Structures are given as C-alpha cells and as structure tokens.
Amino acid sequence: MTGRRLCVLGATALLIGCARQPAPVPPRCPAGLVLSVAAPAQGTPVEATPAGQCLAARATAGDVAAALRLGDFYRTAPGTLPLIDRRGRQIHWYRLAADRGSAVGAWQAVQLIDINRDIQVPNDALAYLFVAIKAGIPEAGDYLVDQWQDGRVDPGKLWALRRWLARPGAIPEDQRRDIIAGLNAPADELEEE
Amino acid sequence: MGDHDIGPVSLKDLARRHAALVGIVLVALALRLILSTRMTVFHADEVWQYLEPAYGLVTGQWVRAWEFHAGIRGWFVPLVLSIPIAIGQAIAPQTQLHIYLVRAILSVVSLGIPIAWYDLARPLGRRHALVAAWVGAVWCEVFYFGVRPSAEGLGLSLLFPAMALAARLRQRPRMAPAVALGLLLALGFVVRFHYLPAIALIALWSLGRDWRRVLVGLVPGFAAGLMLGGLADIFTGHPPLLWVWRSIAFNLVQGGSSLFGTQPPWWFVTFQIGTWSWAALAIVPLMLIGARRRPMLLAIAVAVYATHSLIAHKEYRFVLLGTTTFVLLAAIGSVDLWDAVLRRMRRSPHGRAGVIALCLGWGALSVAVGAMPVFAEYWDQGDVPFTTLVLAGEQPGLCGFAMVDQPAHPALAMSLFNRPEPVLLFDGPEAAEEVRAMIPRFNVVEAAQLYGPNLPPAFHRVTCWGQDGYAIGDRLQCLYVRPGGCTGTVGDFAYQAALERRGK
Numbered sequence: 001m002t003g004r005r006l007c008v009l010g011a012t013a014l015l016i017g018c019a020r021q022p023a024p025v026p027p028r029c030p031a032g033l034v035l036s037v038a039a040p041a042q043g044t045p046v047e048a049t050p051a052g053q054c055l056a057a058r059a060t061a062g063d064v065a066a067a068l069r070l071g072d073f074y075r076t077a078p079g080t081l082p083l084i085d086r087r088g089r090q091i092h093w094y095r096l097a098a099d100r101g102s103a104v105g106a107w108q109a110v111q112l113i114d115i116n117r118d119i120q121v122p123n124d125a126l127a128y129l130f131v132a133i134k135a136g137i138p139e140a141g142d143y144l145v146d147q148w149q150d151g152r153v154d155p156g157k158l159w160a161l162r163r164w165l166a167r168p169g170a171i172p173e174d175q176r177r178d179i180i181a182g183l184n185a186p187a188d189e190l191e192e193e
Numbered sequence: 194m195g196d197h198d199i200g201p202v203s204l205k206d207l208a209r210r211h212a213a214l215v216g217i218v219l220v221a222l223a224l225r226l227i228l229s230t231r232m233t234v235f236h237a238d239e240v241w242q243y244l245e246p247a248y249g250l251v252t253g254q255w256v257r258a259w260e261f262h263a264g265i266r267g268w269f270v271p272l273v274l275s276i277p278i279a280i281g282q283a284i285a286p287q288t289q290l291h292i293y294l295v296r297a298i299l300s301v302v303s304l305g306i307p308i309a310w311y312d313l314a315r316p317l318g319r320r321h322a323l324v325a326a327w328v329g330a331v332w333c334e335v336f337y338f339g340v341r342p343s344a345e346g347l348g349l350s351l352l353f354p355a356m357a358l359a360a361r362l363r364q365r366p367r368m369a370p371a372v373a374l375g376l377l378l379a380l381g382f383v384v385r386f387h388y389l390p391a392i393a394l395i396a397l398w399s400l401g402r403d404w405r406r407v408l409v410g411l412v413p414g415f416a417a418g419l420m421l422g423g424l425a426d427i428f429t430g431h432p433p434l435l436w437v438w439r440s441i442a443f444n445l446v447q448g449g450s451s452l453f454g455t456q457p458p459w460w461f462v463t464f465q466i467g468t469w470s471w472a473a474l475a476i477v478p479l480m481l482i483g484a485r486r487r488p489m490l491l492a493i494a495v496a497v498y499a500t501h502s503l504i505a506h507k508e509y510r511f512v513l514l515g516t517t518t519f520v521l522l523a524a525i526g527s528v529d530l531w532d533a534v535l536r537r538m539r540r541s542p543h544g545r546a547g548v549i550a551l552c553l554g555w556g557a558l559s560v561a562v563g564a565m566p567v568f569a570e571y572w573d574q575g576d577v578p579f580t581t582l583v584l585a586g587e588q589p590g591l592c593g594f595a596m597v598d599q600p601a602h603p604a605l606a607m608s609l610f611n612r613p614e615p616v617l618l619f620d621g622p623e624a625a626e627e628v629r630a631m632i633p634r635f636n637v638v639e640a641a642q643l644y645g646p647n648l649p650p651a652f653h654r655v656t657c658w659g660q661d662g663y664a665i666g667d668r669l670q671c672l673y674v675r676p677g678g679c680t681g682t683v684g685d686f687a688y689q690a691a692l693e694r695r696g697k
Contacts, residue, residue, distance in 0.1 A: 082626045082630035085694060086623060089694055091694060092693075112621075123453045156456040156460055157454050159457040160455050160505065
C-alpha cells in the first residue's frame with residue numbers, strides 16, 4: 001500500500017516537474033501599432049518601448065506574426081543603429097517565429113546566420129533552410145543548390161532531404177526537379193565545418 | 194588465490210605481482226598528463242557544458258549555453274569538476290591552475306580504463322591481459338578522450354571498470370562489487386544516459402547463475418548512483434534528473450538535435466572506418482577474432498552503435514564507448530592471431546617476445562591512426578581560440594573585452610578568460626560601426642588580423658597566438674589593446690545577452 005502511494009506521489013511529482021506552465025497569452029496589441037526607431041537610435045531596444053513591449057510579450061507567448069514584425073523592424077530600420085545589437089535581435093525574433101513553424105522566419109534566419117562563406121553552412125542555418133524549402137520558398141531551394149555546389153554542405157547532411165525530395169507532391173514539381181538537378185550536379189571541395 | 198583474483202594484499206605485494214601492469218599504468222598516466230598540458234579542446238561541449246558551469250558554481254561567472262536555459266543538462270559533472278576548480282582558484286586565482294587540475298584529475302580517473310581492459314582480458318590469459326592493458330594505455334582514441342571533460346570521456350572511465358566488475362560478478366557474485374557496479378552504471382547513466390542500452394547489457398552480463406546475489410547489491414548501488422546525480426541537480430537548484438526527460442523530449446520528440454546536423458544511419462560506421470583509414474584493415478578482422486572470446490563486449494559495442502545510428506544527429510564522439518570496445522576486442526584478437534600463427538609455425542606462442550612485439554605493433558598502429566588526416570587535426574584543436582582567451586584575460590590593465598566577428602558562438606569561456614571584467618559581443622555586417630560606437634567600454638579586442646585596420650589607431654596588435662603559419666586572412670583570433678581605462682556600460686552588447694539572442 002505504502003509502495004503504491006509512493007509510486008503515485010512520485011509519478012505526480014514527475015508530471016508536475018515536467019509540465020511547464022504555459023505562459024498566459026497577453027491581450028492583442030492595439031491596431032495600427034507603430035514601432036519607432038527613435039528609442040533604438042538612442043540605445044534603447046524597441047522592445048523596451050510600450051509598442052515593442054506589447055509585441056514582444058505576444059511574440060514570446062507564441063504569436064508568430066508579432067515575432068516576424070519585430071524581426072522585420074530591426075531588418076528594415078532605416079540607417080544604422082550602432083548602439084543596438086541589431087543582428088542579434090533579428091536572429092532572436094526570426095528564430096522564434098521559425099521554431100513555431102514560420103517558413104518566412106526560417107528563411108530570414110538562414111540569411112542572418114549563414115554569413116561566413118569560407119566555412120560550411122552552419123547546422124542551424126541548414127535546418128532552417130530545409131524548413132523554408134519544404135514550405136516551398138523558391139529562393140531557399142536556389143540557395144541550397146548554390147551552397148551545395150560551392151562545397152558548403154556535407155553530403156551526409158542532405159541524406160534526409162534527398163529522401164524527402166524523392167517524393168513528389170509536397171512542393172511544386174518544377175521546384176522539386178530544379179533542386180534535385182542542382183544537388184546532383186558536382187560540388188566543389190568540401191569547406192571546413 | 195589466482196592472479197586474476199586480487200584479494201586483500203599489501204600495495205607493495207600487489208605492485209610486485211603486477212609489475213608489468215603497474216608499468217603500463219605509469220605509461221598511461223604519462224601520456225595523459227602530457228596531453229593535459231595542452232589547451233586542446235575536441236568539442237565545444239567540453240567547455241560550455243562542463244567547464245563553464247563548474248567554473249560558474251565556484252565564481253558565479255559563466256557563459257550559460259542554451260542547453261542550460263532549456264534545462265537539458267545535468268549538474269553532476271559540473272559539480273564534481275567544481276572541486277578541482279575551487280582548489281585551483283583558492284591556490285592561484287589569476288592562473289590556469291584550475292584547468293590543469295581538472296585535466297590532471299581526469300587523467301588519473303581514466304587510468305581505470307587500462308586496468309579494466311587488463312581485467313576483462315585476464316581470464317583469457319596473462320598475455321591477453323597485458324596486451325589489452327597496453328592498448329588501453331596507448332590507443333589514441335582512449336587516452337585523447339580520457340583527459341577530456343566530456344560525457345563520452347567520463348563514460349569510458351566509468352563504464353569500462355563497470356564491464357570488468359560485471360565479468361567478475363558473473364563468475365563470483367559478491368555484495369560489495371555488486372554495489373560498486375550499480376553505482377558505476379548509474380553514474381555512467383547520469384553522465385551519458387544515451388548509453389542506457391549498453392548499461393543495461395553490462396548489468397545483464399553481471400547476472401550469472403547466482404543472479405539474486407548480484408541483484409541485491411546492484412539495485413541499491415544503482416539507486417545510490419542515481420541519487421547522487423539527482424542530489425547534484427538539487428544542490429545546484431534544479432529538479433532532480435528532470436533534464437534527462439527534457440533532453441529526450443527536446444532531441445528526439447521535438448527533433449531539436451537536427452538543428453546540429455543530420456547524417457544517414459550508416460554514418461558512424463563509415464566515419465569510424467575513415468578515422469582508422471588503412472588501420473581498419475587490421476582492426477576490424479582482429480576485432481572479429483576477439484569477439485569470439487568476449488561476445489558480450491561485441492554486443493555492448495554494437496548496442497552503442499545501433500542505438501545512436503537511429504538518431505539523426507551524429508557525432509564521432511557519441512559512440513566512443515562502442516569504438517573503444519571494438520579496439521579492446523581487436524587487442525584480444527591480436528593475441529589469438531599471434532598464437533595461431535606461431536602454432537602453425539610449430540613454435541611456442543608463450544613468452545615475452547610475443548607480448549613485446551604485439552605491444553610495439555599496437556603502439557605503432559596507435560601512432561599511425563593518431564597521425565591519419567582525420568585524427569591528426571584533433572591534437573591541437575582549440576589551442577588557438579582558447580589560448581587567445583587566456584592571453585586576453587592576462588592583458589595588463591584590462592577593463593573591458595570585446596570579441597568581434599568570432600567564427601563560432603559561444604566564443605567566450607569565463608573559465609579560461611578567468612577575469613571578472615565585462616565582455617561584449619559584436620558580429621555581422623554592422624559590427625565595425627557598433628564597435629566604434631562602444632569603444633570607451635573596452636580596451637582589449639579579439640578580432641581577425643584583417644579586421645585590425647577597422648579599429649581606432651589607439652589599438653595596437655599584441656599577438657595572433659599560434660597563427661604565424663596561417664595566411665593573414667585566416668588569422669581570426671588576434672588580440673588588440675589600447676592604453677587607458679573604460680567608461681560606461683556594455684549596453685546592448687553584453688556577451689551573455691547577445692549570445693542568448695543568437696539562440697546559442
């Protein structure tokens with residue numbers, strides 16, 4: 001009897017420990033919300049302004065559109081923001097969107113992460129690139145083919161994608177054929193990882 | 194009492210009776226200690242999964258990699274490593290003594306491997322045991338990883354002695370060794386839970402005809418080991434062993450490990466053969482010969498390879514327990530082959546000459562594998578970036594440190610930088626502008642040599658340590674220093690916060 005109770009207690013404790021309480025979803029941000037570049041120009045991240053705070057809370061709670069909007073803000077802000085870690089903040093919001101299924105976020109993340117052409121495409125960029133390709137973003141397929149032919153992708157890392165590409169129907173047929181043809185073309189010598 | 198049955202005898206007697214083994218262990222220690230003096234790091238995990246949290250426990254300052262935010266790493270290893278780090282910091286806080294102490298202790302712990310290999314091969318004959326111990330001492334993949342603060346290296350140091358104990362317990366069930374076996378297996382699980390199938394096989398191996406007598410020690414020993422792992426988590430303020438479930442959920446259920454690259458199922462085999470290169474032509478047949486004598490070892494190695502092959506993300510080090518078990522089998526097989534050849538030549542296989550010849554052969558093979566293109570790179574891997582970090586911390590007057598466009602994140606390790614000064618991170622196309630805007634906040638910069646001209650003239654290059662032989666474009670870790678102090682705060686470029694934004 002005691003053993004059984006202990007088991008039940010243990011299992012309950014385990015479940016409580018494992019279960020992460022979902023963050024409460026904050027209310028929608030007001031329509032026509034404007035993100036101003038004034039604060040970031042002075043070294044204050046836009047997430048610290050009332051409008052940015054609202055979007056950041058929504059994005060953190062799972063609102064993909066809010067995450068993309070914050071990423072887009074830092075990407076398209078006019079001029080430079082030398083007091084702000086602009087690249088880091090873009091990566092953060094686009095990755096968050098990508099991790100919640102946004103192909104646009106994944107594609108933006110790829111372009112931000114993969115900046116050193118002298119090494120292989122970083123693994124996380126490659127994983128996001130696959131997400132973008134599978135969602136049918138045509139530029140993503142072209143990008144992969146270019147990197148493959150430049151020797152920036154380890155052949156083994158394409159094994160699962162090649163199997164996926166072998167099944168027609170998931171993306172437009174011409175896109176699929178172009179990627180397969182590109183990946184079947186010879187590649188340069190493999191760069192360092 | 195047979196040679197195999199080490200009873201309560203004095204250390205001196207033991208040393209006399211096992212003089213050859215003692216000599217081999219001393220060679221093993223020497224090799225490991227020599228390697229310990231190098232700044233070599235095989236994989237970033239050694240630093241950011243183990244050294245950093247251990248250093249953080251002692252000093253409160255560490256770079257928290259994303260795994261710790263996600264709660265998918267245990268605290269047992271960092272807690273254990275924090276002891277030598279605390280000693281090193283207490284004796285000479287401004288030096289790297291804490292790092293050398295960690296490596297020295299790991300070197301000593303890994304001596305259990307050649308001793309366990311001796312013990313595992315001893316029932317087959319003394320010559321088998323000596324050759325196996327020698328291979329455990331000098332095989333490059335064993336001693337290289339023996340001194341690494343990594344799950345895989347520690348896994349070897351825990352699970353080979355466990356295998357030796359299991360083999361003994363199967364013949365002679367006794368309480369104390371059974372408890373020790375349970376403890377080792379549980380700690381092996383805590384250190385690298387992915388080895389669970391192999392751990393289960395080792396436990397099964399220990400259960401002979403009198404299995405109940407083993408089980409009564411094995412179970413409490415295992416429970417005690419798990420408790421130690423759980424207590425380490427609690428002591429550091431985390432739910433006990435919850436990280437195991439979170440890690441499985443993240444890596445396997447959510448497929449998170451694919452963010453680190455995926456490979457086909459046969460990759461471990463092909464990569465290992467690539468690592469051994471032509472030496473595989475000797476190792477694989479010898480391993481098959483040895484497997485006839487110790488089939489359970491083959492089962493353990495295959496279990497390690499098979500289970501890891503099912504996971505999309507693969508790294509050479511993950512199956513190290515399996516790889517080195519194959520090498521142990523090959524060492525056993527080499528003695529069998531030697532005996533068979535001599536018998537065919539109608540000569541006695543017994544005698545020292547055979548053992549010496551085999552040991553020389555294995556030593557040469559280890560040197561050859563260690564010098565092959567794949568493994569040769571490992572010997573000085575990480576020397577440049579981590580030595581540069583140490584040198585950055587040692588710059589006189591240091592008040593702020595900027596890391597600019599470093600090739601990987603994280604690049605900063607407080608355990609090596611070993612100074613409490615603020616660190617800033619800059620990268621990307623706007624880095625030069627950001628650096629210029631933040632100049633008053635730091636007086637030491639780590640950047641590529643080609644980046645140097647972007648810095649204000651007050652900065653001068655101090656060193657590009659270890660990169661003299663590189664083309665200028667490849668000198669990525671150079672130190673630049675300017676005179677004077679620092680003002681202001683690190684703003685948006687504080688290293689830890691910037692790292693977290695990048696998902697690292």
